[in-house]
Amino acid sequence: MDVNQINNNPLTSVNNNSLSGIGNNSQLQLNKSDTVRKVSDLNTNELDLNLSNLSKQRSEFSTNIQSLNDGIAISKIATNALDKQQNYLQNIQTKLENIDNLNNKNDIKQSINEDLRAFNKISYETNYKRESLLVQNYYDDSQNIEISTKNQTFSMQKPNISSFANQIFETINNNDLNNISNLSTAKQLVSSISDALSKLTDNFNNFSKELENKATNSIKEQNDNLYKNSINFGKETSDFSKSNISINAGNLIASQANIIQEQSVRLLS
DSSP states (O other): OOGGGOOOHHHHHHHHHHHHHHHHHHHHHHHHHHHHHHHHHHHHHHHHHHHHHHHHHHHHHHHHHHHHHHHHHHHHHHHHHHHHHHHHHHHHHHHHHTGGGOSSGGGGHHHHHHHHHHHHHHHHHOEETTEESSOOOTTOSOSEEEEEOSSOEEEEEOOOTHHHHHHHHHHHHTSOTTSHHHHHHHHHHHHHHHHHHHHHHHHHHHHHHHHHHHHHHHHHHHHHHHHHHHHHHHSOOOSHHHHHHHHHHHHHHHHHHHHHHHHHHHHHO
16 A cells, blocks of 8 residues: 555544544533632622621611610619609608798798709709700700601600699799698698609600610510521532631621620610
8 A cells, every 4th residue: 555545534533533522621611610600709799798788787786776775774864863853852741741840831941942943953954965854845856755766666755844843832932831721732742743753753664664675676686687697608618709708707797796795785784
């Protein structure tokens, strides 16, 4: 056979097929890499969205808890002030009860007026963040004490304690306490105002309990949400990029848990 007649096509065919196979494998690898990248991007976007949602929830939660804490603080400040005012009313009542020891019962008026001034001073100085708690002012935007969260508003009517002091002042100073009827009227008035203050104290305590229950439920709900999110962030970590995001998510969750703990301590203190 002539050497020139030897056909090199089989070798060429083999080489071409091999090259074609290599090309196909390369394309498969590229497709696979592209698919992995797209899946990774989807996972990253999902985690970014979860982080964004968690951050938003944290902000809303902190704002809500702060509002509820404000309401609880208002209640405690108001009840402390009312307790002090009760002491002054008790002083006045004691003076009226012991008035028989005086030759002129009207001599007690000056001492009672001093108690009333101290009583009234508490009314006007009991404030929270520049808002009067025991006196209704003409320029107030609302005659209610309102605490608002994202989805709910808690409200109670603001008392006007200064009017009580005025009633006692007029009854004591505009009448002759040597008259048994006038003296009896003054005693009854002080007693009825003391009862009114007790009811106001109960109102503030109930208001505080309502806010505390709301805060407790909010903390529990937030803890539950964080637990669910921590499970979602921790599963199916398959690549470096996603691992980093999961670590960041874990740090955010830990930070949020610390915030909840701090808020809980503040709530209970």
